[in-house]
């Protein structure tokens with residue numbers, strides 16, 4: 001990519017890097033008149049092929065967004081009424097896709113440092129109803145996939161990776177999405193690869209690929225409907241932008257890592273802020289820089305810290321995320337989804353009371369997030385501001 005274009009993009013508020021081919025590809029789509037792969041558009045298959053190659057997976061299916069990918073993945077696990085799916089206690093997306101399928105989410109607590117599902121706690125949550133495990137790679141940091149896949153294989157469960165935040169994150173030499181049976185990616189506006197909205201599902205076997213692809217392609221004008229498939233197809237304009245973006249993704253993720261480094265420096269030496277790092281062999285792709293507030297035991301209250309952050313007027317730093325563990329979202333806690341009324345789900349083992357996953361309940365409200373998709377200068381300024389705030393709070 002030409003340097004002047006890179007500099008031009010860096011100056012823009014979004015801080016995104018473009019390959020320069022976005023407009024060219026879009027013009028190609030429009031002038032061809034083929035706005036969908038259904039009538040011969042080639043960008044969807046080209047994107048799928050490039051994604052498969054880059055991620056080191058077997059198959060890819062371009063899809064409307066990550067929630068569609070998760071919905072299709074849970075369907076592939078055969079999880080419907082009467083089934084349970086294991087989900088992590090920080091993010092609600094996976095559990096919502098379980099409820100879309102009228103199955104029941106069962107929550108496993110997270111590790112307090114990595115914010116990822118704690119492999120030591122998975123087996124206790126498996127019952128004869130369990131069909132799958134959905135693992136979210138929190139904020140771009142890979143979960144311990146070797147251990148989780150081993151548990152999944154032993155119990156014959158489908159392992160679904162929610163990679164919405166973890167494009168090109170690596171664990172022990174393999175990208176996220178290439179560990180489990182199905183990987184689900186998001187190209188939504190804030191994500192590393194952004195097309196406004198969009199996504200990808202990756203699959204490790206031909207059978208899973210065909211089942212996911214059926215959800216991204218039906219019904220069509222001439223097709224005969226045999227199953228209740230969904231119409232989650234990606235259009236050609238989205239695929240054109242995604243294909244152009246894919247070219248610069250490794251470079252863009254390096255930039256995110258650099259920006260995250262400024263935040264690391266800002267909190268270095270601060271004993272009450274703990275970085276989201278590890279496990280060994282994990283290479284973060286920084287959808288967000290994340291850390292956990294640990295001031296409670298040092299005389300600094302969470303409320304005071306939140307107020308100080310709000311008063312400082314950060315543009316990219318926030319505290320608390322949703323302020324609740326995933327099962328405390330009203331849709332789950334108050335049993336608002338249809339799944340909770342299906343007779344087949346009677347006596348399910350999902351527990352949504354306070355205290356169910358104590359680590360997540362403690363950690364989520366204490367999450368400090370830095371959004372690093374911004375120009376270098378902004379990231380530095382925000383990090384400096386965080387450093388200054390810490391010094392003030394420490395009385396220096």
Ligand SMILES: Cc1ncc(COP(=O)(O)O)c(C=O)c1O
Pocket residue numbers: 065066067068091093094136162164165185186187188198199
């Ligand atoms: C972890 C996670 N999963 C799923 C999603 C949903 O992605 P999409 O908007 O592409 O459906 C998001 C988006 O915020 C996410 O962060």
